[in-house]
Amino acid sequence: MQHSNQQRCEDPSMSDYGIRMETLFKECNQACGTKSLLPCGSNDGIKIPNQENCQMGDTSQTGKLQDWDPSIMLENLSFLEDKIHQIRGLLHLIANKKGQQLGQPDEIITQEKQLITANLTSIIVQLISTAGSLLPSVKLAASNTSPSVGQHGQIPGITFPSGLGPSSSSIQPQHDIRDKISDQSNQIDLTNMCEMEQNHMEEHELKDEEDGDEGENLPPGSFEILQLEKEEILAPHTHFCTICGKGFKRDANLRMHMRGHGDEYKTPEALAKPNKESESEPKLIKRYSCPYPGCKRNKDHKKFQPLKTILCVKNHYKRTHCDKSYICSRCHTKKFSVMADLKTHEKHCGKDKWLCSCGTTFSRKDKLFGHIALFQGHTPAIPLDESKAPVGQADMEITENNNNNNNNKGGSINLSFGSNASSCENGIQNMMNVKGITDDPISYLSSLNFETCNFGEFNDFPRPPFEDTTKGSFPFLMSESFNYSPKCGGESCPNNLL
């Protein structure tokens, strides 16, 4: 569900709100990212109260960028169209009015003016945020400027003095209220706030989104809520042999195992699936809660939405609140926290060979052609080498590796993409260094160096329109993001090292 923070734009005012929240969230994230990089990155094992939260923020951002989706982009664009349409209508209306009655009071005129500027600014914000999802460099820049205008655009039709008040003044109280409501407000700091923002936003988006189990709508008292602890969820095995203590993922496997412990376990009754008879009795429906405080799936959340099964809990918890430690062995960019997700991805990875000049990849040719037919000036990019992994996400990820070590590792691998297997090993080696021997300052330093120097290389990248060599697949597509990258690397690195 965390991926849903790309806004759905059916309702314009709604999405305005979304943008505002999103940008704020980013701002917070950025702050927390730079602040917590050192503890997060270097000593993974050490528990720092903030760490979990901040990591969560980071991963959520990663997820968002990774899951950048052209269809959402499309929605954004269509929203923009609508908005422009609205303004046009408004202007027509005003123009007509002016023709009819000249003696209008000044304040109405100023109101109208503000109305239009409000609408225009909201378009600008939307545009920036849309572009931002493409270009990380723009994104950060936008996040610095957009909150005020976003807020302005949020309330169309209402006259605002000047619309340039302190950017977060109207939002701040909301935080406070939310913190009071939620009883996990023991850590009220920046990271928490940012996490709050995310939840807040999610909830808004979900309003008009009908998602499978979302639409279940069980009355509050009609089900029993179970909450597993974090350790329980993450435990590799849930079924243990009472004799030898060996753990199993599945009960059936345990029962098979038990047969080795003696003949009494070989009877049909012992081998049968337990608890069969209990199903016939009418019993209270079980629903599950996520143990993560503040999560929408947590029972204490104001708009709690329960999870249906234990498997749902596991997957939800891993996806939303855990590191993404499974990396696709083909593209070395996509990361997953659930093995099944990785497997699903790997099935299709590398098949995203249909590439548009805008950098969007498609797994199907007809989708690419539909995309090209729709947009003026987009052309299919010609793959230079069939064996090359799709690197559509690579440019987005690189910008994030100032956030945590996970991304760090991702970044280093990204930078060596398209070369060969040895470099990928190298990347993994690097990750190991960072993860395992994090106390060793040299290894940490070296990994960063590796990163920065590589950025330099990419910066000097020649970009002829058709590069035959086996360097980056699409240097001309990614050049902008690369140009941006060293700046971010340069900013964060000294902070960390000093």
Add this chain to the structure above:
Amino acid sequence: MFSESVLRLLTEDLLVRVLEKLGSDADRKSWRLVCKEFLRIESLTRRKVRILRIEFLLGLLQTYCNIETLDLSVCPRIDDGAVSVMLSHGSLNWTKGLRRLVLCRATGLGYRGLGQLIRACPLLEAVDVSHCWVFGDREAAALSYATRLKELKMDKCLGVTDVGLASIAVGCSNLKSLSLKWCFEISNLGIDLLCKKCLDLEILDISYLKLTSESLKSIASLSKLEMLVMVGCSFVDDVGLRFLEKGCPHLKAIDVSRCDFVSSSALTSLVSGRSSLLQIDARYCFLELSFPLVECLKNLQNLTVIRIDAVQVSDLALQIIGTSCKSLLEIGLSKCIGVTNMGIMQLVSGCESCPHLICLMLESCDMVTEKSFYDLGSRCLLLEELDLTECSGINDRALKYLSRCSGLLTLKLGLCTNISDVGLAYIGCNFPKLAEIDLYRCVCIGDDGLAALASGCKELIKLNVSYCNRITDRGMEYISYLGELSELEMRGLVNITGMGISKVAVNCRRLADLDLKHCEKIGDPGCWAIAFYAHNLRQINLSYCAVSDVVLYLLMGKLKRLQEVKLVNVSEATVRGLELGLRASCGRIKKVKLQTSLSLLLSSEILDMLHLRGCKIRWD
């Protein structure tokens, strides 16, 4: 002194005006040779340059700086390196006004060179890259830099897929004419995108593509489309034609030849409502010309071209066509069953029918005899092209009846075994403008016929005398009088020796295409002469000839324009000799035909090298 005084009267303006009146290349050549001033005027006003040899490329481009058309199709060694030299030497004035670029068969060119060239010419409107079989999507993307492109021909660019087409469709949205013949990789998707992006398309050729009726649905949305050629689209059926019926309001020409699943009734309903239709091609499509189709042809008074090869026609149908389609310029009835003398007579002799007929194709209509040629020869006086291949009813008398068609340019008499030297004498006397004659297996003709032909048809460019066994070295001598001769096919002339071919090689300076297959007596002396004298030779077939290693090497090395060689079963030549020959011509040569057994004997290095330089090897 005298010339100076004359020149003083003729200002530059006047000279330009005079020059404009000169049509033929020979006249222009004479003009150039008058004096430097004339040469200067000619080079300033010249709009078109066709480069034959790369040696002169740079100089010619500097001289002719106002050209609009640059034709590199027959120039060897056009590759990326050549392009970068072209663009880096001297002034680039010639690129400024260039509108048309012919790169047909420039197989050595890659996307880099192509891109450079295209980008250097800002006004480029037409590009022809047909038969560049190595071209793929990258080359297509390079083509897409030409944003003003209106006309693009990319027949047989085998590597171009939908992706390449999409780049072109997006980059060159002003395209008016596009030919995608034999670009086998292109599918419905690409065509659909093309029709969405290039709304100005007027001419579209999608022949032999694996398209279905779905594509025609997209094509039907092209409101400006005037001509659609879809030869051999065997997946297109009547459903597709029905889409077309509803769209394309300005359609003027349709070609559904060899579309196996298109029925006569679908074509009828497509054609019926369109009185503005100018051209219908339905060759090898139907079994017979159905009555409804004939009926609806009645309404097509503007029709200029109809080709309905290989259908069964009746005299009545031909009569209806003859009497109602009064603007017909070309009629194609090749291999039609049921074409009789009566039918032809009714086609051409109804009241004032077909007065403008220029081209008549009657291949394999063996029921046609001299009887109908009397009418044809007396009515269709504007006839320029006549195909009578395998019309066994044609004899010398029929050729006599044609004598009034003095404007005849092309005459095909292949397999007309009844034609003798007398017939050739008629031809020599009556068709002074004749440019092409095909006498394939006219076994009755001999040296005397060639003498008559050579004395009368001085303009002959293309001559086929294959398997006319009676021709001897004397006949070759007559042929050598044909100064304009550029293509000579003389397969299986077993009586010809090195002497005969030497005369042709020495005298026919324009000879570009020579087929000597099975001319077994030619041997080394003949080939030696070819190597030393036939400098303009672009294509040669030496299969089954007796040529030794040394002469082969000389031939391949010395002929600087040679680009296509067929060397199947060249006796007396060893593998080493062949390799040497191929090495000597590598870079220039674009197509080689060799016997399959050599594929293992030739070193892989030379094969790779040939392939890299854009040379296609055909194994026989």
